[in-house]
Amino acid sequence: MQQILRAAGLESHSAKQYSVHDETVIVVDVAGDAQQMWRSARAGLTDHYPVLALPSFLVTDSDFHHAITPGQLIAQAATFDVEAYLTRQPGSPMPGARNRDPEILGTGDEGYDLAGYDVASFGEPEVLVIVPRPEPWAAFAYLDAYASLMGVESELMTGAAHQWWERYGAVPTVIGLACGFTVSRPPTELADAERLAAEHVAIAGLTAGTSIRAYARALMQLDHWTLYNRP
Template identity: 80%
Template sequence: MSSIHGVQQILRAAGLESHRARQYSVHDETVIVVDIAGDAQRMWRSVRARIEGHYPVLVNPSFLVTDPVFHHAAAPGELIAQAADFDVEDFLTRQPGSQMPGSRGRDPEILGTGDEGYNLDCYDVASFGEPEALVIVPRPEPWAAFAYLDGYAALMGQNSAVSTAVARRWHDRYGAIPVVIGLATGFEVSRPPTDLADAERLAAEHVGVAGLTAGTSVRAYARALTQLDHWTLYNRP
């Protein structure tokens, strides 16, 4: 557990010294949970620009980090180590109902033709409600946030190594970084896919992780992904 002095230094560097903040232990590592004040997205951007060595992420609901019942069974360091060698593609391809290329469970109706249509305005994590807190985790890699807390109602939670590994894969390939983790999980994306085959594989990955994400056929969603600089992954529990 970090010292009170160390936490205060982090809050000061983040410009959050006047905010209400609490410490929580996740397998003996300290995360800092800060109450939202004002515009949550603006708060997140400000903190992200100001601190090094740590990563801020918004959460909704906050009990994903404040209640130990929702913590991963494995320690963050263990999950991060597993993520380096985890074969995301193989794991998702072997899941029941997988739409990944090479899967035996591919369904032509779910895959679609790509002409089914989509609404770009539907893929906004803000529609799932205001974040309840800002969490600062003690590692700088954006994808490592998933080693401390996991998206609610997603396949990822069935295997705690998956969330960290898939987030690392998307960060490396598309510059995807988590902004909100929770009931729905939102990413900002600096390098959206430009090749349609790549976008279709990515769409199948999204649906494999959180089945209600696409809101249309997999191939139509793939076309949306080539135009989006943000993603929202969602599934019901």
């Protein structure tokens, strides 16, 4: 553990190891600037991935772990059809969904608040979790997205995060009450942005704060996302 903490630049922080089924994660208490801790760990780790968590019990309390192991979940997520699952949900905003609500879709002129899409507004993360895999999206195999997915297929967020990583370079920074991502390649085409906006809202219904089409315009300008829903 100490070798990993040194590589992450976090050797002076209080940390413990926890088991997530058959794998061990390192849980580091947040002290000071949580985002700076994340950046330090992200820069220093090559075969592990760091992610902040709020609340901490998502990893420290086994009652909140997924029902299957991280390895099993990653394998199942690889074949999970995210688009089909989201499209068939009642009230889905996805293209091709039955009874797609035109009011939720909007016209695109409803407006949006770029400053409002900040995961920091949901509170300071309590811990930084270092998972034993380098793939950013795999962090969701160890931590359930509290407000988005509790009680829903565990493969969904792992599979969606994998797709977003491939399509947009999106990596999770915070998992918990709200899930934060940094994004290196935001969508540049409106149709692609509208599909992404529908995915976000289908997974976490309170994310957009406006219509799907207006939120899509915001996504074309943002280098970060915040997915949120009430549990």
